[in-house]
Amino acid sequence: MLDFSLQVTRRGAHGRLDIDVAATLAPGSFTVLSGASGAGKTTLLRLLAGLETPHSGYLTLNGRDWWRNGVSVPVQQRRIGMVFQDYALFPHLSVHDNIAFGAARGDGALVRELTALCGLADLAGQRPQQLSGGQKQRVALARALAMRPQLLLLDEPLSALDHGLRRELQQMLRDMQRRFGLCTLMVSHDLGEIFAVADQVLLLDNGRISASGTPAQVFLQQPRDRSRIALHGEVLACQPADVMWRVTVLVAGELVDVLLGAAEAATLQPGRRIRLSAGALHPG
Structure with missing residues (x-):
C-alpha cells in the first residue's frame, strides 16, 4: 500500500499552482490520473519523482517526509521509475545499455528478461535513432522497470503513437504491470485507454481530486457534463x-x-x- 499526501505551491511559467492531494494506491494497482489541461497532473508526477521542487508545503509517502521545509529525499533514494511521452532515452547508448542504465549492478538477468519481454531482443545493439516510436517507448518502459521501482509513473507515454500501436502497448503495459506487481500511476486523457488499463481513477481539478473510483464510477455513474x-x-x-x-x-x-x-x-x-x-x- 502506498499512501501519499502533498500540499504544495509551485510557481512556474504559467503562474502559481496549488496542489492539495491525498491518495492511497493499493499494492499492484494501476491508477490513472485524469483531468483538464493545467489541472496539475504532470506536475504531481514530477513532484513525486523529485524532478520538480515546490516553493512551499510538504510531500509525504507512507508517513515519511519526502519534501518539507526545503529538505528533500534524493531522487535516487525514492525508487521511482518514470516513463515520459518523449521517451527521454540516451541517444549514445544502445537499447541494451539504456535498459541496463536503470538496473542495479549485477542485475543483468533482469535486464535480459525485460529486453525479451518487451520484444527488444533483436534490437539490443541498436541506438534510439534507429528505432520507431513504439520501440523507443518499449525501451523506456523496460529501463524504468529495470530499477525495480516501488512506484511506476507514466506521463501520457502512448499519446504520440497511432491508434493501433497505442492499443497494443496499452496491453503490454498492463501485462508488465501485473507480472511485476507494480504500483502504477499514469496520466491519461484517453477514455478508451483509461477503461482498458485502470483499476482506479483520480480526477484532478485545479490541483485537487474532484472524483475517485473505478472508471465506471467516475465517468459513467456520477452526474457530469457529457463533454x-x-x-x-x-x-x-x-x-x-x-x-x-x-x-x-x-x-x-x-x-x-x-x-x-x-x-x-x-x-x-x-x-x-x-x-x-x-x-x-x-x-x-
Whole structure:
C-alpha cells in the first residue's frame, strides 16, 4: 500500500499552482490520473519523482517526509521509475545499455528478461535513432522497470503513437504491470485507454481530486457534463440522405456516420476536427 499526501505551491511559467492531494494506491494497482489541461497532473508526477521542487508545503509517502521545509529525499533514494511521452532515452547508448542504465549492478538477468519481454531482443545493439516510436517507448518502459521501482509513473507515454500501436502497448503495459506487481500511476486523457488499463481513477481539478473510483464510477455513474466523455474526430465526407445529411467522421480509427440537418451540415467541411457527444456535434 502506498499512501501519499502533498500540499504544495509551485510557481512556474504559467503562474502559481496549488496542489492539495491525498491518495492511497493499493499494492499492484494501476491508477490513472485524469483531468483538464493545467489541472496539475504532470506536475504531481514530477513532484513525486523529485524532478520538480515546490516553493512551499510538504510531500509525504507512507508517513515519511519526502519534501518539507526545503529538505528533500534524493531522487535516487525514492525508487521511482518514470516513463515520459518523449521517451527521454540516451541517444549514445544502445537499447541494451539504456535498459541496463536503470538496473542495479549485477542485475543483468533482469535486464535480459525485460529486453525479451518487451520484444527488444533483436534490437539490443541498436541506438534510439534507429528505432520507431513504439520501440523507443518499449525501451523506456523496460529501463524504468529495470530499477525495480516501488512506484511506476507514466506521463501520457502512448499519446504520440497511432491508434493501433497505442492499443497494443496499452496491453503490454498492463501485462508488465501485473507480472511485476507494480504500483502504477499514469496520466491519461484517453477514455478508451483509461477503461482498458485502470483499476482506479483520480480526477484532478485545479490541483485537487474532484472524483475517485473505478472508471465506471467516475465517468459513467456520477452526474457530469457529457463533454467529459466526448469523442474527437475528423470529418471525412458530407452527403445528402433523404431529408438529412450523413456526415462521416473518423473517430479513433473507426468510421462513424452522423445524421444532421442541412444547416448544421453546411458548417462542416472534410478535414475539420469535431467533437461528438451524447447526440451532439461540436467544432473541435
